Amino acid sequence: MKLTTLAATALMAASPAMADLVFPDLSYRTGPYAANGIPFSDGYQDYFTLLNERDGGIGGVPTKVIECETGYNTEKGVECYEATKGEGALVYQPLSTGITYQLIPKVTADGIPMHTMGYGRTSAKNGEVFSNVFNYPANYWDGASHAVNHIMSQGDIAGKKIALVYHNSAYGKEPIRTLEELAKKHGFELMLVPVDHPGQEQKSQWLQIRQQKPDNVIMYGWGVMNQVAIQEAANIRYPMENFIGIWWSGSENDVLPAGDRANGYKALTFHNLGDDYPLYDDLRKYVVDAGKAAGAGDQLGTALYNRGMYAAMLAAEAAKTAQEISGEKDLTPALMRDGMEALEMTEAKMAAIGLPGFGPEFKVSCQNHGGNGLGAVAQWDAEAKSWSLITGYEGSDQDVIQALVDEDSAAFAAEAGIEAGCK
Amino acid sequence: MPEQLLFAMEVTLNGLMAGVLYALVALGFVLIFKASGIFNYAQGVMALFAALTLVGIMDGQIPFAHIINAIFGTELHHFGWHVPALLAIILTAGVMVVFAWLVQKFIFSHLVNQEPIILFMATIGLAYFLEGVGDLMWGSDIKKLDVGLPQGINDWIDITTFEVFGYGFFIDNLDISATIVAIILVAALIIFSQYTKQGRALRAVADDHQAALSVGISLNFIWVLVWSIAGFVALVAGIMWGAKSGVQFSLSLIALKALPVLMLGGFTSIPGAIVGGLIIGVGEKLFEFLIGPMVGGATENWFAYVLALLFLVFRPQGLFGEKIIERV
Numbered sequence: 136m137k138l139t140t141l142a143a144t145a146l147m148a149a150s151p152a153m154a155d156l157v158f159p160d161l162s163y164r165t166g167p168y169a170a171n172g173i174p175f176s177d178g179y180q181d182y183f184t185l186l187n188e189r190d191g192g193i194g195g196v197p198t199k200v201i202e203c204e205t206g207y208n209t210e211k212g213v214e215c216y217e218a219t220k221g222e223g224a225l226v227y228q229p230l231s232t233g234i235t236y237q238l239i240p241k242v243t244a245d246g247i248p249m250h251t252m253g254y255g256r257t258s259a260k261n262g263e264v265f266s267n268v269f270n271y272p273a274n275y276w277d278g279a280s281h282a283v284n285h286i287m288s289q290g291d292i293a294g295k296k297i298a299l300v301y302h303n304s305a306y307g308k309e310p311i312r313t314l315e316e317l318a319k320k321h322g323f324e325l326m327l328v329p330v331d332h333p334g335q336e337q338k339s340q341w342l343q344i345r346q347q348k349p350d351n352v353i354m355y356g357w358g359v360m361n362q363v364a365i366q367e368a369a370n371i372r373y374p375m376e377n378f379i380g381i382w383w384s385g386s387e388n389d390v391l392p393a394g395d396r397a398n399g400y401k402a403l404t405f406h407n408l409g410d411d412y413p414l415y416d417d418l419r420k421y422v423v424d425a426g427k428a429a430g431a432g433d434q435l436g437t438a439l440y441n442r443g444m445y446a447a448m449l450a451a452e453a454a455k456t457a458q459e460i461s462g463e464k465d466l467t468p469a470l471m472r473d474g475m476e477a478l479e480m481t482e483a484k485m486a487a488i489g490l491p492g493f494g495p496e497f498k499v500s501c502q503n504h505g506g507n508g509l510g511a512v513a514q515w516d517a518e519a520k521s522w523s524l525i526t527g528y529e530g531s532d533q534d535v536i537q538a539l540v541d542e543d544s545a546a547f548a549a550e551a552g553i554e555a556g557c558k
Numbered sequence: 559m560p561e562q563l564l565f566a567m568e569v570t571l572n573g574l575m576a577g578v579l580y581a582l583v584a585l586g587f588v589l590i591f592k593a594s595g596i597f598n599y600a601q602g603v604m605a606l607f608a609a610l611t612l613v614g615i616m617d618g619q620i621p622f623a624h625i626i627n628a629i630f631g632t633e634l635h636h637f638g639w640h641v642p643a644l645l646a647i648i649l650t651a652g653v654m655v656v657f658a659w660l661v662q663k664f665i666f667s668h669l670v671n672q673e674p675i676i677l678f679m680a681t682i683g684l685a686y687f688l689e690g691v692g693d694l695m696w697g698s699d700i701k702k703l704d705v706g707l708p709q710g711i712n713d714w715i716d717i718t719t720f721e722v723f724g725y726g727f728f729i730d731n732l733d734i735s736a737t738i739v740a741i742i743l744v745a746a747l748i749i750f751s752q753y754t755k756q757g758r759a760l761r762a763v764a765d766d767h768q769a770a771l772s773v774g775i776s777l778n779f780i781w782v783l784v785w786s787i788a789g790f791v792a793l794v795a796g797i798m799w800g801a802k803s804g805v806q807f808s809l810s811l812i813a814l815k816a817l818p819v820l821m822l823g824g825f826t827s828i829p830g831a832i833v834g835g836l837i838i839g840v841g842e843k844l845f846e847f848l849i850g851p852m853v854g855g856a857t858e859n860w861f862a863y864v865l866a867l868l869f870l871v872f873r874p875q876g877l878f879g880e881k882i883i884e885r886v
Contacts, residue, residue: 165690167808169698303856329856333808335799336579336815338572338730339846339858345728346565359808362700366802370710370730388700392804396710426631431624 154465155199156192156454157223158183158447161215161230167333168207168358170388171439173430175230176202178443180429181422185414186451188421193451194458196465209233216241225471226250226450232306235268240551242267248472252446253278253382253405257309258543260505262476263555265544269475271449271506272497273405273531275355276539278381279310280531281403281510282353283317285379288526293322298349300340300356300364303329307355310381314353316535334360341367354380361389369396376401379512385522386438390515398517401525405510406445406494408522410436414489418444438513438522445494452488453478476501495528501557505540508533564725569847570840575733577839578740579798583816584823584831585743586791591825592764593784596666596677600685602813604654604789607692609796609805611653613701616646621695643705647793654789655782662782670777689810698807703800707735736798740832743794747787747828756783764826814859818866824879833877841865 160179163172183198192198201222203215212234216227227242227249229235235255242249243266250269251259257276259268273281286292299314301307311327318325326349328340334356341364344352352373356364361384368378376399380389385402415435423432434440457466457474466474479498485491497506509528516523548555583605590598598604614621618637626634641649665680708731720726751757762770763780771777796805799812823834842858842865850857869877 164698165693165807167806167811169693170700170806173698327855329854331856331859333811335803335808335812336576336858338576339569339843339850340855342565342569342572342728343847346568359803359806362803362806366709371728372711388804388806392700392702394702394704431627 154223155197156466157199157201157225158450159215159219159222159224159227160200160202161205161212161227161234162202163205163207163230165204166206166208171358171386172207172230174386174434174437174439175443175446177428177430177434178440178445179228179447180443181418182444182447182451184422184427184429185418188425188427189417193454194464198451205229205231205234207231209237213237213241220245220247225454225466225468226475228252228446228450230254232256232309233304236305239265239268245468246472247468248475250446250450250475252442252449254306256547257505258540258547260503260540261544261555262499262501262504263544263557264548264553265504267472269499269504271478271499271504272480272495273508273510274505275306275309275381276313276536277505277508277510277531278355278403279313279353280317280508280536281512281529282379282381283314283321283323284529284531285401285512285526286351287321294324295350296324296326296347298326298328298344298347298352300328300330300344300352300354302334302356302360303331306357306383310353310355312539313536316539317532320532320535330356330360330364332360333358334363337363337367340364341371341373344368344373345371351377351379354378354384356380356384356389361386362392365390365393365397365400368400369393375399376514379403382442382510385513387520387522388439390517391520395517397515400515402513402515402522403510404438404513404522404524405528406441407490407492407511407524408436408438408441408513410441412490412493417489448488448490449478449480452480452484475499476504508536561725564723564727566844566847568725568727569843571727571729572733573840573843574836575729575737575839576843577819577836578733578737578832579795579835580815580819580838581832581835582736582740582743582791582795582798583812584819584835585747585828586788586795587813587816587820588823588825588828588831589747589784589788589791592827593760594666594677594763594781595674596681597674597825598788599678599681599813600688601788601792601816602810603685603688603692604657604792605796605799605812606805606807606809607657607688607796608650608654608789608793609703609800609809610692610696610701612646612650612705612793612797613703613800613805614696615649616641616643616705617701619696624697625694647705647797650793651790654793655786658782658785658789661785662778666781667778685810689807693807700804700806703797703805705797705801707732707797707801709801732798732801739794739798743791744828744832756780760784815862818862820876821863821866822869822876824876826880827876827878830876830878838862838865 162176180200183200187197201219205212212229232254235251248267257274259265259270314325379401382403390397422428453475456477457470461470481496485493495509508531511524511528512526513522514525586601590596618639620634623634712729712731715729716726759775819834819838823830842862845861846857
C-alpha cells in the first residue's frame with residue numbers, strides 16, 4: 136500500500152503540472168448598466184462551470200474564470216485587464232466598446248486575444264491589421280445592414296425616411312457611415328437622432344420623430360436609453376413593428392417596463408433565444424441545481440444570459456480548436472489566438488454541444504476575424520413575454536461593409552504603423 | 559399657422575412638462591440645503607432607493623433574499639402577496655422616515671459644526687452606501703413600476719389642438735400627472751411651512767440655527783423631519799421617473815438633471831426650484847428644436863448647464879436664492 140502511494144506520488148511529481156485555462160470575465164454587476172451586465176456574466180461563468188462539472192474542463196484541463204468588476208467604466212476596465220493578464224488570461228471579452236478601444240493596443244502588444252462579439256471596433260474584422268482582435272460572428276455594421284435588409288424585405292425602401300436613434304457615443308455612432316452608404320445605394324433618406332447619455336429624457340427626440348414621421352426607426356441604444364425610447368415610441372403611438380433595435384437594444388430588460396405597449400418591437404440578434412435546448416438541461420442539472428450558478432439561476436434563457444453563454448461557448452470551442460491544432464492541452468494566449476483564427480462553427484458542432492440552431496454557421500480566418508456577419512430578426516411578444524425569431528440567419532451587404540472595413544483598418548494601420556499581413 | 563411655429567409650441571409645452579419633472583428632483587436638494595446647509599449628493603440615490611422599495615413592497619419581494627438564500631440555502635423570493643399602490647406608497651414613506659432617522663442618528667449627529675465640505679463628503683459616502691444597500695435588498699434587475707398613472711398621448715389635447723390648429727399636440731398623460739402631483743406637493747409644503755408649528759420651526763432653523771436652538775427648537779428633530787420630507791419628495795420623483803424608464807440603477811442619475819435647475823433657481827428657494835425647472839425644461843427643448851439640427855443634436859445635457867452658468871454670471875445666488883453678504 137505504502138509502495139503504491141509512493142509510486143503514485145512520484146508519478147504525479149514527474150508529470151507536468153496542468154494549469155487551469157483562465158478566462159477573465161470583465162463584468163459589471165454594479166452601476167447603471169448592472170441589469171445588463173449581470174445576466175451576461177452569469178451566462179459566461181455558468182458555461183465554464185458546466186464544462187468543469189460535466190466534462191472536467193476543456194480537453195481534461197479545468198477552466199478558471201477570474202471575475203473583475205468594471206462598472207462599465209473604461210478606466211476600471213483597463214485596470215481589470217492589467218490586474219488579470221498576468222494570471223494566464225487566454226482571452227478577454229470586455230463587453231464595452233469604450234474598454235475595447237483602450238485594450239486594442241494593449242492586447243496586441245501583450246499577445247493576448249480579445250473577442251468583442253457584436254461590439255467594439257468594427258474594422259477589427261480585418262485580421263491582417265488587428266491580429267489579436269476578433270469580432271465574430273457579426274459586428275455593428277452588419278447590424279445596420281441587417282436592419283435595412285429587413286425593411287427592404289417588407290417593401291420598396293426607395294424614397295422612405297429611416298431614422299437612426301442612437302446613443303451619442305462612439306458605439307452609437309458606429310452605424311452612421313454604413314447607413315449613409317446604404318442610403319445612397321438604396322435611395323432612402325437617413326434621419327439622425329442622437330440621444331445623450333444616459334438617455335432618461337428623450338422627449339425632444341421623439342417629438343422630432345412624431346413631427347417628421349419616419350417610416351422606420353433603427354435604434355442603437357444601451358441601458359436606460361432603450362427602455363425610455365421604447366416607452367416614448369409607445370407614447371407617440373409609433374408602430375412597433377417598424378421599430379427595430381440592434382442586439383444591444385433587444386433584451387427583456389428593454390421591453391418589459393413598457394408592458395403591453397412594447398408588443399411587436401423588433402431587435403436584431405446573432406444567436407437564438409429562450410432555453411429550449413438540450414444544453415440548458417445540463418446547465419440546470421450540473422450548475423443551477425447543484426448550487427454552483429454564478430447568479431441566482433433565474434436568468435437562463437434570457438437574451439443577455441444566452442449571449443454571455445454563447446460568448447463562453449465560442450471561447451471554449453476556440454480553446455478546443457487550439458488544443459487540436461497545437462497538440463497542447465495547456466494553452467498559452469498565443470495558442471488561443473491561433474485557435475480563434477482557425478475556429479469554424481458548424482451546425483453539426485452546435486448540435487453536438489446541445490445547441491442546435493442556436494447561432495449562425497461561420498468560419499474565421501486570418502483575413503476575416505468577423506465571421507460571416509449573419510444575423511436574424513427577433514420580435515417581442517408582450518403577452519407571452521418572450522422573443523422569437525421571425526427570420527433565419529441572413530447575410531449583410533458585404534459589398535458596402537467590406538469596403539468600409541478595408542478603409543478604416545487601413546487608416547488604423549497607417550496611424551499605428553502596422554504592416555498588414557497574416558501572422 | 560406655420561407648421562414650424564406649431565411644432566415650437568408643442569416643444570415648449572413638453573419642455574414645461576419636463577421642467578416639472580426636473581423640479582421634483584431639485585426640490586429634495588433645496589429642502590435639505592435650506593434647513594441644514596448640506597448639499598445632499600445622495601438625493602438621486604434616495605429617489606432610486608425609494609422607488610426600489612416601493613416596487614419591492616408592491617410585488618411582495620423579500621428584502622435581502624439573495625443573502626438569506628446564500629446563507630441558509632433557502633429558495634425565498636416573494637411573500638406571495640401584492641400590496642395596493644397607495645398602501646405601498648404609505649409604507650415606503652414610512653421606510654424613508656426610518657431612513658431619515660438613521661441618517662441623522664448615525665451620520666449627521668456626529669458631524670455637528672463640521673465644515674460644509676465634510677457634510678457634502680458624508681452625503682457622497684451615503685449615496686454609495688445606499689446604492690449598495692438597495693442592490694442587496696431588492697436586486698439589480700429592472701422593475702416595472704405601475705402605480706396606476708396613465709401613460710401615453712393625451713387624446714383630448716391631441717384632438718382639441720388638431721381641431722383648432724390642424725395639428726394635434728403631443729402631451730404625455732404621465733407628464734400631466736407629474737404636474738398635478740408637483741402642484742399638490744408644493745402647495746402642501748407651503749401650507750406645512752407657513753401654518754404648522756413644525757413648519758415654522760423648520761423655517762426658524764433654516765434662518766438661524768443658533769437662534770432656533772435658543773428658543774428650544776430641537777435641531778435633531780428638525781433635521782430628521784426635513785430628511786423625511788426630502789425622502790418623500792425623492793419617492794415622488796422616483797415614481798414619476800421610474801414609471802418612464804422602469805426602476806433601475808440609472809435612476810440615481812436624475813440628480814444630474816437637477817443641478818442646473820438648482821444653479822438657476824437657487825439652492826434655498828422652493829419657488830426657485832419650480833421656476834428653474836421650467837426654464838431649464840423649456841430652454842433645453844427649444845434649443846434642441848431650433849439649434850440642435852444645426853450642430854448635430856443631443857444638446858440638452860450641456861445646454862442646461864450653459865444656461866445655468868449664464869445665470870450664475872449675472873446672479874450667483876440664482877434667481878430666487880438668498881444673497882450671501884458677509885461683513886468683516
